[in-house]
Amino acid sequence: MKKVLWIASLLLLPLTMNVQAAGGYSIELESADNNLRDQASLKRGAVLFSNYCMACHSLKYMRYNRVARDLGWTDEEVISEMAHGLNTVTENVMTRMEDGVSRAVLGSDAPDLSLMARLKGDDYIYTFLRSYHQDDQGKWDNKALKGTAMPNVLEGIERHATPEEYAEVARDITNFLAYAGEPSKLQRLDLGWKVIAFLLVLLLLLYLLKREYWRDIKH
Numbered sequence: 575m576k577k578v579l580w581i582a583s584l585l586l587l588p589l590t591m592n593v594q595a596a597g598g599y600s601i602e603l604e605s606a607d608n609n610l611r612d613q614a615s616l617k618r619g620a621v622l623f624s625n626y627c628m629a630c631h632s633l634k635y636m637r638y639n640r641v642a643r644d645l646g647w648t649d650e651e652v653i654s655e656m657a658h659g660l661n662t663v664t665e666n667v668m669t670r671m672e673d674g675v676s677r678a679v680l681g682s683d684a685p686d687l688s689l690m691a692r693l694k695g696d697d698y699i700y701t702f703l704r705s706y707h708q709d710d711q712g713k714w715d716n717k718a719l720k721g722t723a724m725p726n727v728l729e730g731i732e733r734h735a736t737p738e739e740y741a742e743v744a745r746d747i748t749n750f751l752a753y754a755g756e757p758s759k760l761q762r763l764d765l766g767w768k769v770i771a772f773l774l775v776l777l778l779l780l781y782l783l784k785r786e787y788w789r790d791i792k793h
């Protein structure tokens with residue numbers, strides 16, 4: 575019994591560890607509260623991503639036709655909404671920036687964002703997009719990534735929006751990046767329940783079968 579308890583506590587150990595501490599963020603992350611089932615939010619996020627992020631960032635593991643299928647667009651719609659009619663649906667979602675320009679102009683490459691939400695978490699991206707601030711000299715910085723090479727590209731939206739509207743913009747972009755990080759997450763979650771239900775039914779059947787086998791045996 576002691577052994578079983580030992581093993582159980584070892585298995586539970588990762589759950590009790592503070593993930594944020596492991597990530598080493600110096601600021602409190604805000605909850606993104608995004609919802610992958612909210613297709614309207616994902617569509618808004620995709621359009622915002624195309625207009626405000628793709629000048630520098632790519633989603634090199636995503637293809638336009640996959641985005642269309644998952645977000646409920648036709649092939650023509652995804653190209654007009656996200657690529658201004660310039661790409662074909664079988665192309666990957668690549669940045670419009672030439673190689674090396676970001677490094678030359680901003681001093682740093684803009685990373686591919688396909689897996690950024692998986693790497694840093696949805697809450698981090700949401701917080702990062704909401705953490706730009708100006709110092710006394712008017713210089714922009716970001717509390718989540720101090721001294722970042724990325725300019726405050728959403729400044730125009732933020733200036734003309736209410737805090738709630740801007741929170742929604744950040745949430746929609748975060749939602750889209752969370753989707754891009756694992757496009758089949760919803761299928762996985764939905765399938766998971768079915769598999770567990772199947773295993774429970776199987777368990778019941780096997781239990782009844784076992785009882786049937788052992789019924790006439792004295793033990």
Ligand code: HEC
Pocket residue numbers: 622623626627628629630631676680682683684685687690694699702703719721722723724725727728747
């Ligand atoms: C003008 C080019 C440019 C645009 C436009 C841009 N970024 Fe960036 N982004 C960068 C650069 C450069 C970096 C690397 C920053 C660094 O390492 O300091 C970066 C880094 C990031 C990171 C990683 C931050 C981290 O902690 O490492 C995220 C997330 C991100 N960008 C999201 C976005 C989103 C979302 C948009 C659109 C709203 C966007 N970016 C638009 C240039 C850009």
